Amino acid sequence: MLDPKLLRESPGTVRAAIAKKHLQVDLDAVIALDNAWRALLQETETLRSRQKAANGEMAKLPKGSPEFIAKVAEMKAVSAQVKEKEAALKDAEEKCRAAMLSLPNIPHESVPEGATPEQNVVFSTHGDIAALVSPHAKPHYEIDGFNKLFDFDRGAKVTGAGFPFYVGDGAKIVRALLQFFLDEDTKAGYTEVNPPIFVNEASATAVGQLPDKEGMMYETIPDRFYAIPTAETPLTNFFRDEIIDEAALPVCRCAYTPCFRREAGSYGKDVRGLNRLHQFDKVELLKWVHPSKSYEEHDKLRDDAERLLQKLGLPYRVLLMCGGDLGFSQAKKYDLEVWSGGQKRWLEVSSCSNFESFQARRAQIRFRGKDGKPELVHTLNGSGLAIPRVLSALLENNLQADGRVKIPAALAPYFGKEYLSFA
């Protein structure tokens, strides 16, 4: 959520932000709702003020006295008015809040102009594809024996499409990657957290998954919990409605969780094999930082995620997202895409985003500044990393002539052997 003051004092800034993100929002309507709410608030508070004053007088009057009885009659009318105004105020407040929530975050000045993904800027490219991709590479879902290690048929029977069983070396490689990522992230200064994988409505709302996006999440009956689409959800909510000690900033955390996404409407090559699943494993990086350090920390976060790909010897590139491809709540975002040597395309394995105070305002996450006043933190997050697509690239790029997969040196100690076998 944006600062309402920004809308009042500098609507042009908000208008420009909407334009840069190529969104359609009736800003004048939002401003009108805000004005209506403020006017109504004034009226209501004036009435309440009268009520309070009368209350003080009545407390001093003898209960049954004529003055007292007269006062009750008088205040009855005021009370009715207050009830009426309060109902109107509540209605205005809800409309106003909903309208405010429809306003996107302001893109950072360094975000390139552009409307479509094609206009994202290639920020950097790493790793020599020719040298790092095996000549025997093929799409992972076409590798002989793939279904033995990644059993989609059994998964579909037991749960549904997109919920595979990982078996034998398939399970082991997932575990190795998770542990490798967590160890590396911990070394980089992130404290490991193991969060709940279901959240309540308040938490889903605080990070913007509700309202409107309930279709992307699995919901439990009868408790109305939501299966998390990413560890960002519980992690960001850790400090919801809290004031963090300024000296503790930046707070850096990492968490492994399974992630659950309904992905309604996906189809085609995007969903083949491990490319897009309803349940997948991911290690998430999250930072709560001082606003003055926000972009410095953002770059470090991206570096931390990049280092994982480098250590695995996977070629990748970094995209700087243009305004039109930025998410609603992000001020700036880098995507890390790994080269899938078999499918011959880039696969997104991490999005490193700076939300500035947009999330923090909605979730009320603050720190106490030098002057003693609470101030909103900036929140940043990024994957470090999402397992299945890293795994896709790994299986494809490292596929040997004999059908085995060479395990990168950095990962071998975790996997326990040098080759993964589909036999």
Next chain:
RNA sequence: GGAGAGGUGGCAGAGUGGUCGAAUGCGCGCGCUUGGAAAGCGCGUAUACCGCAAGGUAUCGGGGGUUCGAAUCCCCCCCUCUCCGCCA
């Protein structure tokens, strides 16, 4: 799942219909005192919103209700604790 007890400011803990944003203590900050410190004394010590300002309003787990008036009474929900049951 059943029965009971509770949720008040940074913490502890009063307050059962009015002058209560809320006693008192602790903690914290500033000052006095002191050679210095402790003790003692004095003052201060939540958050948010509206307003140019003066100022006003809201908040006693959350929501709704009763009332001229609710921290206080009623209803629903959430959470914590104790006992019982069940269980990895």
